[in-house]
Amino acid sequence: MPERELPHPSTEEFVLTDVLFALSDPNRLTIVRQLAEGPMETASCQTLGGEMPKSTRSHYLKTLREAGIIRNVAHGRERMVSLRREDLDHRFPGLLTSVLEA
């Protein structure tokens, strides 16, 4: 059975430059903008081109998760991703809002 629980950094472990880097890719940023609308199944995440290989999506989501931008949890037989908006706002006030509104 594959591992279901993925590691997530605590807010104290967030690193500003890692967060900025994770947001600096147009495809990853597109995923973040979708998640700003609400949580979704990983399979529903889209990038600029629309379709993408599952391995590519997994890599984008891993970078976002490891930076602390999203949470990725098992949900039944699927996986759900959500934006860690409160955590980011707490640690880096105004950053995510300015990026989403840009």
Added chain:
Amino acid sequence: MPERELPHPSTEEFVLTDVLFALSDPNRLTIVRQLAEGPMETASCQTLGGEMPKSTRSHYLKTLREAGIIRNVAHGRERMVSLRREDLDHRFPGLLTSVLEA
């Protein structure tokens, strides 16, 4: 005689992900934090480690300039760099402030 005037993007040409990428490196971010205090000669810019080869510094400054974060102009026999704070605030309100205060 080497070229003295370097190209700088107009605010309309700024690309959010390029700005985020330029800020996502600890050494480049250190330079930006210094420039938040005021303009300085390129030779005075320092990074985390303090000293750095001139070629390394030139590369950091190029990435920051091309993203629109700094202006790099000839000043007598030296070159001066400054933060394009108003331009960034105009185009991406709140972004630079949130990064500098993080």
